[in-house]
Amino acid sequence: MAASAPIPKTIYLGAFVHSVSLSELEICERGAIGVDEAGLIQFVERGVEDVEILKGKEGWGSAEIVSVEGDGWFFPGFVDTHTHAPQHPNTGLFGKTTLLSWLDTYTFPLEASLSSLPKAHTIYSNFISRTLSHGTTTCAYYATRHVPATNLLADLCLAKGQRALVGRVCMDSLSPEYYRDESVESAVRDSEASIQHIRTIDPSGAIVRPIVTPRFAPSCTAPCLAALGTLARDADAFVQTHVSENKSEIELVAKLFPDSESYTHVYATADLLGPKTILAHAVHLTDEEQELVKRTDAKISHCPASNTALTSGCAPVRRFLDAGLTVGLGTDVSGGFSPSILEECRQAIWTSRFRAMGTEGDKAKLSTEEVLYLATRGGAKVVGLEDRVGGFEVGKEFDAQMVKLGDVVGKPKEGTNGINGHGGFVYKGEEEGPVDVFGWESWDEKVQKWVYSGDDRNTVAVWVRGRLVHQTKRFQA
Amino acid sequence: MAASAPIPKTIYLGAFVHSVSLSELEICERGAIGVDEAGLIQFVERGVEDVEILKGKEGWGSAEIVSVEGDGWFFPGFVDTHTHAPQHPNTGLFGKTTLLSWLDTYTFPLEASLSSLPKAHTIYSNFISRTLSHGTTTCAYYATRHVPATNLLADLCLAKGQRALVGRVCMDSLSPEYYRDESVESAVRDSEASIQHIRTIDPSGAIVRPIVTPRFAPSCTAPCLAALGTLARDADAFVQTHVSENKSEIELVAKLFPDSESYTHVYATADLLGPKTILAHAVHLTDEEQELVKRTDAKISHCPASNTALTSGCAPVRRFLDAGLTVGLGTDVSGGFSPSILEECRQAIWTSRFRAMGTEGDKAKLSTEEVLYLATRGGAKVVGLEDRVGGFEVGKEFDAQMVKLGDVVGKPKEGTNGINGHGGFVYKGEEEGPVDVFGWESWDEKVQKWVYSGDDRNTVAVWVRGRLVHQTKRFQA
Numbered sequence A, B: 001m002a003a004s005a006p007i008p009k010t011i012y013l014g015a016f017v018h019s020v021s022l023s024e025l026e027i028c029e030r031g032a033i034g035v036d037e038a039g040l041i042q043f044v045e046r047g048v049e050d051v052e053i054l055k056g057k058e059g060w061g062s063a064e065i066v067s068v069e070g071d072g073w074f075f076p077g078f079v080d081t082h083t084h085a086p087q088h089p090n091t092g093l094f095g096k097t098t099l100l101s102w103l104d105t106y107t108f109p110l111e112a113s114l115s116s117l118p119k120a121h122t123i124y125s126n127f128i129s130r131t132l133s134h135g136t137t138t139c140a141y142y143a144t145r146h147v148p149a150t151n152l153l154a155d156l157c158l159a160k161g162q163r164a165l166v167g168r169v170c171m172d173s174l175s176p177e178y179y180r181d182e183s184v185e186s187a188v189r190d191s192e193a194s195i196q197h198i199r200t201i202d203p204s205g206a207i208v209r210p211i212v213t214p215r216f217a218p219s220c221t222a223p224c225l226a227a228l229g230t231l232a233r234d235a236d237a238f239v240q241t242h243v244s245e246n247k248s249e250i251e252l253v254a255k256l257f258p259d260s261e262s263y264t265h266v267y268a269t270a271d272l273l274g275p276k277t278i279l280a281h282a283v284h285l286t287d288e289e290q291e292l293v294k295r296t297d298a299k300i301s302h303c304p305a306s307n308t309a310l311t312s313g314c315a316p317v318r319r320f321l322d323a324g325l326t327v328g329l330g331t332d333v334s335g336g337f338s339p340s341i342l343e344e345c346r347q348a349i350w351t352s353r354f355r356a357m358g359t360e361g362d363k364a365k366l367s368t369e370e371v372l373y374l375a376t377r378g379g380a381k382v383v384g385l386e387d388r389v390g391g392f393e394v395g396k397e398f399d400a401q402m403v404k405l406g407d408v409v410g411k412p413k414e415g416t417n418g419i420n421g422h423g424g425f426v427y428k429g430e431e432e433g434p435v436d437v438f439g440w441e442s443w444d445e446k447v448q449k450w451v452y453s454g455d456d457r458n459t460v461a462v463w464v465r466g467r468l469v470h471q472t473k474r475f476q477a
Helices: A051-055 A084-089 A100-113 A116-131 A146-159 A184-201 A222-235 A247-256 A264-271 A287-296 A304-309 A317-322 A341-364 A368-383 A443-455 B053-055 B085-090 B100-114 B117-135 B147-160 B185-200 B221-234 B247-256 B265-271 B286-297 B305-310 B317-322 B340-363 B366-380 B442-454
Strands: A012-023 A024-035 A040-044 A064-067 A071-076 A078-084 A136-142 A162-165 A207-212 A238-243 A279-281 A299-301 A326-329 A400-403 A459-465 A469-472 B008-021 B026-033 B042-047 B063-066 B074-077 B080-082 B136-142 B163-167 B208-214 B236-242 B275-282 B298-300 B326-329 B400-403 B461-462 B465-470
Touching: A012 A051, A012 A100, A024 A071, A024 A368, A024 A443, A064 A264, A064 B442, A071 A368, A071 B185, A078 A084, A078 A279, A078 A299, A078 A341, A078 A368, A084 A116, A084 A136, A084 A304, A100 A116, A100 A247, A100 A264, A116 A136, A116 A146, A116 A443, A116 A459, A136 A146, A136 A368, A136 A459, A146 A162, A146 A184, A146 A207, A162 A238, A184 A207, A184 B117, A207 A222, A222 A238, A222 B147, A238 A264, A264 A279, A287 A443, A299 A304, A299 A317, A299 A368, A299 A400, A299 B247, A304 B340, A317 A326, A317 A341, A317 B340, A317 B465, A326 A368, A341 A368, A341 A443, A341 B305, A341 B340, A368 A443, A459 B236, B008 B053, B008 B366, B008 B442, B026 B053, B026 B074, B026 B366, B026 B442, B042 B117, B063 B247, B080 B275, B080 B326, B080 B340, B085 B117, B085 B136, B100 B247, B117 B136, B117 B147, B117 B465, B136 B236, B136 B305, B136 B366, B136 B461, B147 B163, B147 B185, B147 B208, B163 B236, B185 B208, B185 B221, B185 B461, B208 B221, B221 B236, B221 B247, B221 B265, B236 B265, B247 B265, B265 B275, B265 B286, B286 B400, B298 B317, B298 B366, B305 B340, B317 B326, B317 B340, B326 B340, B326 B366, B326 B442, B340 B366, B340 B442, B366 B442
Parallel strands: A012 A064, A012 A071, A078 A136, A136 A162, A162 A207, A207 A238, A238 A279, A279 A299, A299 A326, B008 B063, B008 B074, B080 B136, B136 B163, B163 B208, B208 B236, B236 B275, B275 B298, B298 B326
Antiparallel strands: A012 A024, A024 A040, A071 A400, A400 A459, A459 A469, B008 B026, B026 B042, B074 B400, B400 B461, B461 B465
């Protein structure tokens, strides 16, 4: 399997870009990152003029060199803090539904069908490859309520070398008869079985870890939530769930849990709220709920594409950041319409602008630097990996993508695809992606062009822990 | 030149999709569209089982056949009712600026540099190829204030076969010293020169037409606007300008034109408002202004990507449609961050959802069908081509794109690009684009997937007036 193949000692040579704080990107034009056979970063050099000097470092003489030429750079792999792998075939399908009608119309029937393992294999293989192709090196996955398919998702992440949190979905209430846990006992037992499997295939949790996954308060009884709280504590596992996504959902929770002070308090009561808890959406948190999240050090997965597509609302991310909450980005496929965290960066920018158009004014606006931070270091904190991934420092593991923009416009290469009868003008977009470069852009402008116009064609190679897990034809072309 | 090469009589065979009304798409699974040597649609057949029967039609026995197989379909070419070709290199660059600071920081310096014809050639060639690659068969272009570069843009549109309205930008006020018309007289003279050139290279206006282009009220004096109103009337030409995009801009117009009842009335006073006028943005129109637009039958170009990127606001499109205004979509590069009308369809959906999250509720939401109408028939009405393009009917000209989604997931083809060491799983996104198809989708779902997840990789061929003007490797592969 890929994940067990040896990794050659490698020097990654050329420009690199990463967040150094919420508001600041470092752009190093001539860098060198040395990665050892365990995938650990052993040195990070700046202002590198001659690779031979680096190869003279003791023990690095025979290292492989992976260079990014010209307009490209290395960037940390993205962290997707919330997505639903089984919903991948429904990407783009939501019509005018909102959360609760969308679940019944699109989501539950598809998820239920993953009782078929061959179907699960097709969907999960494809989705992991897709998310890798968009530069996602770590992903917090909801699976379905089926143990075999959940275990298969973990197997496939390990085989393909993508860092993942994989959760069997618990739901013993208000779900269709054909798709729910039979009892609290079976819900806990099945979740335990999945945790057990994942810890067997990857005992150190280096690549794949289990995560306790109560779907959301409306689909779990109070005893089920409490039992899952106990399970998470006993297993020392992460927890993921949804909170306060949609106003009708919030009303429903208030009816189902009349004694609870708020939606967020439902989870606190069940001992499900803590530093290892990922709360997706959090669009409509009250001040008291926000305070509770802060106090328990729970983490927030901001899912703007989904929140827009399902008309859930615009989460107040500036307020969260000002309050010191930990925030990452989540694609939330298929409420979200794209498996790309780069698209999610854009959507985070747009929803912050919509808040700015309202009463909050310009301070609500997120900057390019801020969304890239959320997509990497912020996400790493959300999934508890901030010491391992999210940036390029000695001692971290090398989770990265190589970004290449298009070749400079007006310099056609031999062999590229021309357009019939157009006097030889070469259309390069098919191979080189959507970003046009004219040769006069600053480094900052190249990064901006990537963020606002780039796509998976610009992510030409992806590494997790030093292992190559995705490449396009332009990698080392 | 491509535009003068002969067109073979052709039958386009397979599924086609087009709008039949604002709220309704026709999806014809087995269609045949016969296009003659002039690019005119001579027949449209539905329920076609055997192409030989069609070839038995008198005069069609030797027609070429262009088939779209399996999951693909023909769709009308998109109409982009507002974009700025010279700003293309700035796509994705706007930071946190809003309209007026953005103009000074990014836009005016770049536009001014198109006094260089080689630079204009590089930028315009690339941009036309880009817009064609996204299926845009008709485009209303702002050029710059330079006559030679404006004429070059028209030449290139004609050579590449893209239907276009091309406008020399008039601006004699409040613009930088280095980039403005010297006088009203020179503004009119230069605009006339450009109109003259365009009508010389394409006397019938079949492909390229001139358009009178006062940049926007703040950059034109009242005498200049009045002279352009006279010019447009005398030349029987279309007019394009901006209106009510941003609140600071509206305040500026109120100061500059203190006797005018409103921003829109400034144009009415100059005789610039009529059925051949395209008003871009119209985000903050008052009821009185909307009534004036309706009464004069002026048209609206909705530019949601730009309005979001520059935090201008969300235009009330549902209100416009309810009032019976004519609306199309505009990419407004580089205020907008993409040259794709498909992306603009999505952005129109998102901004309508943001209006829905506010006081307007669900009725503000635009549907997939509605945005596709705006992108084709709506846009055709905006640019005065509703009798020629926008749908597939006998007598219309064949402006179309062939859409192909990915091959069904789980059926890898020989020769596709695998991922190293991943047990043979084939990542097909690079060649087949971002849309995954699993084989169980309905036709309606395939269209939804294209709209919400597709990109230029899914537009595998494009025709204008029956002439092939763009293709990717997957066309007829």
